[in-house]
Amino acid sequence: DARVTQTPRHKVTEMGQEVTMRCQPILGHNTVFWYRQTMMQGLELLAYFRNRAPLDDSGMPKDRFSAEMPDATLATLKIQPSEPRDSAVYFCASGLVRGQPWVGELFFGEGSRLTVL
């Protein structure tokens, strides 16, 4: 049963601390996304990768957020330093994106709920 796996599921930290969220995409998927769920914006795209190369990270606050994909089985999203306004649920999603036009779907993990005090 292939699925996207995210850790940690829950994280409570204090302002100023570093937070790292991890994602294992579905094997064989070539595109990985990081989304953040907020009440006002819904699901907000932060960054995404194709074949481990970053395609777009314009949705991320550059001064404190960073996203990497050190290998095909791991994507990371790091916040340093964290702030209370970063409190949200962060989702990782993966998909097999090929062909044009693309008419597939993305598969989401269960999310990492971050609370910054």
Place this chain on the structure above:
Amino acid sequence: DQQVKQNSPSLSVQEGRISILNCDYTNSMFDYFLWYKKYPAEGPTFLISISSIKDKNEDGRFTVFLNKSAKHLSLHIVPSQPGDSAVYFCAASASSNTGKLIFGQGTTLQVKP
């Protein structure tokens, strides 16, 4: 700049009735649209999609309608069931091979028994 908008934060319907969830978009380059369903403490799951070459796509109780001239799509659930109670997200993608989905704010549907 919210390119995909779901203007109704919540919707409540009686079991057995029709649920209609609406979504508007502003980017005329969008040509592929999806609906996702999300239960609490879970990730969103794909529900149904539609390409801009169609104006309707049906899958069981779920039908998505697309009105390109109005830049509007809707999801119809008939008949609604209590298990349909969830947050529904509309998403859009432009014709390319990036796979990037732009989501709306979501609509919380409550189906009352």
